[in-house]
Amino acid sequence: MMACLPSVSSRRTPPLFVDIWEGVRSRPGRFGLSLFAMSIGMAVLTTLIALLVGLESRSQQLSSQLGTNVIAILPKAQADRKFLLTTHAQLLRENYPGSKVSGVRHTTATTSGTDRSLSVVAVEESFFAIRQWPIIAGRFFDQSDLQNRKRYAVVTQALLRDWQWGVGDTILLKNTPFLIIGVVGSEDSALGGEYGDSRLITGETAIFVPITVASHWDDSADGSEPIDALYVRPPSHVPASQVLPGLQNLLTQPDLHLQALSWIIPASLIRNVKQMQGTVGLTVGAIAVLCLVLGGTTLTSLLVANVRERIAEIGLRRAMGATERDIALLFIAEGCAATVTAGVLGSLSIHLIIVQELALLSRFPFELGIHTLLLPIAFSVVLGALFSCWPAMSAARICPAEALRAE
Amino acid sequence: MKPILEFRGVSRSYESGSGTQTVLRDVNISIFAGEFSAITGPSGSGKSTFLNLCALLDEPTTGEIYFDDVPTSGLSEALLCNLRKNAVGMVFQQYCLLPYRTVLENVLFRFRYLDMDSAETRKLARNALAMVGLEGFEDRSTHQLSGGEMQRVGIARAIALKPRLLVADEPTGNLDSAAAAQVMRCLQQLGEQGDIAILLVTHDESLLKYTSRHLSFNDGLLTECE
Numbered sequence A: 001m002m003a004c005l006p007s008v009s010s011r012r013t014p015p016l017f018v019d020i021w022e023g024v025r026s027r028p029g030r031f032g033l034s035l036f037a038m039s040i041g042m043a044v045l046t047t048l049i050a051l052l053v054g055l056e057s058r059s060q061q062l063s064s065q066l067g068t069n070v071i072a073i074l075p076k077a078q079a080d081r082k083f084l085l086t087t088h089a090q091l092l093r094e095n096y097p098g099s100k101v102s103g104v105r106h107t108t109a110t111t112s113g114t115d116r117s118l119s120v121v122a123v124e125e126s127f128f129a130i131r132q133w134p135i136i137a138g139r140f141f142d143q144s145d146l147q148n149r150k151r152y153a154v155v156t157q158a159l160l161r162d163w164q165w166g167v168g169d170t171i172l173l174k175n176t177p178f179l180i181i182g183v184v185g186s187e188d189s190a191l192g193g194e195y196g197d198s199r200l201i202t203g204e205t206a207i208f209v210p211i212t213v214a215s216h217w218d219d220s221a222d223g224s225e226p227i228d229a230l231y232v233r234p235p236s237h238v239p240a241s242q243v244l245p246g247l248q249n250l251l252t253q254p255d256l257h258l259q260a261l262s263w264i265i266p267a268s269l270i271r272n273v274k275q276m277q278g279t280v281g282l283t284v285g286a287i288a289v290l291c292l293v294l295g296g297t298t299l300t301s302l303l304v305a306n307v308r309e310r311i312a313e314i315g316l317r318r319a320m321g322a323t324e325r326d327i328a329l330l331f332i333a334e335g336c337a338a339t340v341t342a343g344v345l346g347s348l349s350i351h352l353i354i355v356q357e358l359a360l361l362s363r364f365p366f367e368l369g370i371h372t373l374l375l376p377i378a379f380s381v382v383l384g385a386l387f388s389c390w391p392a393m394s395a396a397r398i399c400p401a402e403a404l405r406a407e
Numbered sequence B: 001m002k003p004i005l006e007f008r009g010v011s012r013s014y015e016s017g018s019g020t021q022t023v024l025r026d027v028n029i030s031i032f033a034g035e036f037s038a039i040t041g042p043s044g045s046g047k048s049t050f051l052n053l054c055a056l057l058d059e060p061t062t063g064e065i066y067f068d069d070v071p072t073s074g075l076s077e078a079l080l081c082n083l084r085k086n087a088v089g090m091v092f093q094q095y096c097l098l099p100y101r102t103v104l105e106n107v108l109f110r111f112r113y114l115d116m117d118s119a120e121t122r123k124l125a126r127n128a129l130a131m132v133g134l135e136g137f138e139d140r141s142t143h144q145l146s147g148g149e150m151q152r153v154g155i156a157r158a159i160a161l162k163p164r165l166l167v168a169d170e171p172t173g174n175l176d177s178a179a180a181a182q183v184m185r186c187l188q189q190l191g192e193q194g195d196i197a198i199l200l201v202t203h204d205e206s207l208l209k210y211t212s213r214h215l216s217f218n219d220g221l222l223t224e225c226e
Helices: A016-026 A028-066 A086-095 A127-131 A143-147 A157-163 A189-195 A211-217 A240-251 A266-309 A311-319 A324-355 A370-396 A400-406 B047-054 B077-087 B103-111 B118-131 B147-159 B177-192 B205-210
Strands: A071-075 A100-110 A117-123 A135-138 A152-156 A170-173 A176-184 A206-210 A229-233 A261-264 B005-016 B019-031 B036-040 B062-067 B088-091 B165-169 B197-201 B213-218 B221-225
Touching: A016 A028, A016 A324, A028 A266, A028 A324, A028 A370, A071 A240, A086 A100, A086 A229, A086 A240, A100 A127, A100 A211, A117 A211, A127 A229, A143 A211, A152 A157, A157 A176, A170 A206, A176 A206, A206 A211, A229 A240, A240 A261, A240 A266, A261 A266, A266 A311, A266 A324, A266 A370, A311 A324, A311 A400, A311 B077, A324 A370, A400 B047, B005 B047, B019 B047, B019 B221, B036 B047, B036 B177, B036 B205, B047 B165, B047 B197, B077 B088, B088 B147, B103 B118, B103 B147, B118 B147, B118 B177, B147 B165, B147 B177, B165 B177, B177 B197, B177 B205
Parallel strands: A117 A206, A152 A176, B036 B197, B036 B213, B088 B165, B165 B197
Antiparallel strands: A071 A229, A071 A261, A100 A117, A100 A229, A135 A176, A152 A206, A170 A176, B005 B019, B005 B062, B213 B221
């Protein structure tokens, strides 16, 4: 007799795939419907993950682009060019002798032989040290260049590549010759876009000139030496957040009329991104949850219908020796097959859409990677198990004798 | 000789809206290897309930069922399932074949919950098909089979593992007389091998000529007919 009772642990893993495939092909419409519903949810979930990870990367990118310990100060009203002046930069330099300070002024100019407009950024000699951009060739401006109002230019690497310029070449900006003395590697195009203020962008194709030259050379100048922004880098051992209150007190004195200033430090940039992450997480997350719950309940109701239609099959399986666990596992596996397929389809479709770089999506910092592929699939396994749990349990609890009577 | 299956004072009751309904009353019987028993009786007399208890798909309300002298009430669900898949074969009135599988795959389904080498199971399945006269039908779809052939596939599936007990619930209920005779001869040959006990539920008393023992149910009471 005991020969008929092999040990329970001797069972191998059941060939579930055959059973799942049979379940799918026997009810393709029903499987397709739950697949469709779940795919939408998975696509939204993939979008959410890509967006949240993208924003996280962006916050790190912004922090490194602005500089880990840099304060940017700019007027809130972008049109008011005479609001911030070079004298304010001087005031900061006098009060914070250990800090590096640079005023920045943006303009555009055309160069000879082309109508293409170039971004010209007038800066002080400390600007490159503040932003910590690497010098690729030549040198930056020094104090004597600014004092002597040298018509020197430092260009970005991208501009050098596009225009085939080199150190020692002379270029014409508004018909004024400028000698290229250095090439800088600057890649901060994302910074201004993220903060929503073009004054923070120097761009990958900018020409830097001494600010003392610009105040006379730029037609819009009238001697008051207005600037668009101020950059301050405190000494390395003093965090920007510690210096910030003092700077704010200094520049917002009533006689300076500088109350309407934006104060940007890496922490504030990151805070903006985190706020955006929170908003995106809440809105897209709510949509994802809604879609997934709808998809999940569709799956549950379809599995319940499946169980009702397959009572005889359940009886047969029980008669062949299937345990309650085997029956539950079968329906959970079928549910997971639907959700995992939906996870793969939803995730891949979003990858394809994002890779196509649609104009509509270009404003959002999506970041694709293994996480946007694997996380939705892993999540789909959990959802599949969760939403098929109840039908699976009810199938497992069907009395085999009753099930065979349904035959 | 020890019985394969023994019922001692077995009753089975169900709770329903109108109270407790007793379907089987104090059944005492021993089933031995080599016996081909026919179970007859009117509808609702307890035949199918008895068969489910024999196949270990149900549990008695009172009394004890012994399988090879082991009381089954003390067995866990896992052990009962193991006993069911190793020692009991079932044949159904509606054949219960899986529509998307071939004849051979349907017979192989007998091994679905067993840990056996696939080459060995294929060999056993082919042998079972040969025993029921369906050699060469392995790759056919079940849709291409007649009712009698489908039932023989059902029998092949039930006997593929050489069960100690084969229970058949009206296996000829949907067949014409020729096909029914074919199925009954098939079961008779199995019974004659001597190492298997067959329990057959039927309404058709003309089939009794194939069987070696006749049991009759009436209102839950089992009587042995001569």
